[in-house]
Amino acid sequence: MKRLAKWRLISLFAILALVLSGCGEPYLSALRPAGEVADIQYDLMKLSTYIMVGVIIVVMVIFAIVFFRYRRKDDRIPKQVEGSHTLEIIWTVIPILLLLILAVPTVAATFKLADVKEMDKEKSDALVINVRSHLYWWDFEYPKQKIVTSQDLVVPTNEKVYFNLKSLDVKHSFWIPAVGGKLDTNTDNVNKFWLIFDEKRANEAGNLFYGKCAELCGPSHALMDFKVKAMTRDQFDAWVTAMQNVKEPKKAETDLAAQGQEIFNKSCIGCHAVTPENKMPDTARVAPNLTNFGERSRVAGILDHNKEELKNWIKDPETYKPGNEMTNKYPNMTDEQLDALAEYLMGLKVQE
Numbered sequence: 001m002k003r004l005a006k007w008r009l010i011s012l013f014a015i016l017a018l019v020l021s022g023c024g025e026p027y028l029s030a031l032r033p034a035g036e037v038a039d040i041q042y043d044l045m046k047l048s049t050y051i052m053v054g055v056i057i058v059v060m061v062i063f064a065i066v067f068f069r070y071r072r073k074d075d076r077i078p079k080q081v082e083g084s085h086t087l088e089i090i091w092t093v094i095p096i097l098l099l100l101i102l103a104v105p106t107v108a109a110t111f112k113l114a115d116v117k118e119m120d121k122e123k124s125d126a127l128v129i130n131v132r133s134h135l136y137w138w139d140f141e142y143p144k145q146k147i148v149t150s151q152d153l154v155v156p157t158n159e160k161v162y163f164n165l166k167s168l169d170v171k172h173s174f175w176i177p178a179v180g181g182k183l184d185t186n187t188d189n190v191n192k193f194w195l196i197f198d199e200k201r202a203n204e205a206g207n208l209f210y211g212k213c214a215e216l217c218g219p220s221h222a223l224m225d226f227k228v229k230a231m232t233r234d235q236f237d238a239w240v241t242a243m244q245n246v247k248e249p250k251k252a253e254t255d256l257a258a259q260g261q262e263i264f265n266k267s268c269i270g271c272h273a274v275t276p277e278n279k280m281p282d283t284a285r286v287a288p289n290l291t292n293f294g295e296r297s298r299v300a301g302i303l304d305h306n307k308e309e310l311k312n313w314i315k316d317p318e319t320y321k322p323g324n325e326m327t328n329k330y331p332n333m334t335d336e337q338l339d340a341l342a343e344y345l346m347g348l349k350v351q352e
């Protein structure tokens with residue numbers, strides 16, 4: 001029986017270790033910071049952890065000394081120190097000092113990370129992105145570039161990127177663990193902050209960071225992922241230009257794709273735009289913009305980006321994201337229609 005209990009414990013720890021080994025990947029871990037904001041936040045985490053561990057060690061050592069020196073069998077009574085001024089001063093001053101050591105860098109960082117003066121200036125070169133969160137997907141508008149994309153956030157490395165965060169239904173929270181956040185997206189105000197994506201560390205992460213909703217928002221909250229494509233300024237500019245060049249829906253290249261486009265124009269275009277311009281107000285953008293869908297890294301933020309998964313998604317979104325806003329909003333598709341749609345959607349690319 002005892003042996004069994006031991007094995008249980010060991011296997012429990014083995015499983016925990018397995019689960020935890022999933023953490024720490026450079027593309028998703030706050031413990032592998034990949035930019036200035038993440039560095040600052042990581043340093044603060046380390047500082048407070050060191051202080052807490054220090055306090056625990058000191059308390060445990062004193063506890064052990066007292067425990068062993070004044071065991072009952074010795075009948076020794078320690079010196080009585082009630083009302084000792086020295087002691088009271090020591091245990092008041094030390095915590096005050098520790099709190100100061102914690103507070104000064106934390107408050108300083110809080111102001112630094114919230115400094116968005118640059119983005120609000122009339123004439124500023126700062127890159128601004130309006131993030132709009134929806135149940136359960138993300139919309140990214142580049143107001144100065146006049147383009148919109150969804151699900152995959154595209155950013156240049158090694159410069160400040162400013163964000164306006166807002167939600168169009170319920171409260172969500174914008175978080176890129178390796179790079180910074182998280183900040184709530186609310187319905188009645190705009191939250192602002194900035195992030196920097198470090199080029200070298202973005203390379204190590206495969207130039208693809210992982211983003212999450214960090215505020216419980218509904219049954220598919222845990223599936224409300226997005227990806228962040230970090231690239232050099234030149235590559236970013238090229239992407240923006242390629243997007244801006246899409247003035248009207250891209251023509252299908254094959255017969256099958258043409259059939260797909262026809263179905264799409266009948267059943268899907270009421271919700272999904274396939275041009276990137278941001279003439280429409282926030283509230284009119286009710287579904288992910290699919291202009292560059294063929295270049296996405298996931299389908300609906302979570303499924304592998306291939307035709308099979310795409311067809312699975314269109315056929316039955318509810319299975320993959322319970323409670324999402326696409327379920328039951330268009331007629332059932334036959335296998336032939338699905339093939340055609342998949343061919344068309346995968347061909348929606350802006351860069352070759």
Ligand SMILES: [Cu+2]
Nearest residue numbers: 172213217224
């Ligand atoms: Cu959410």
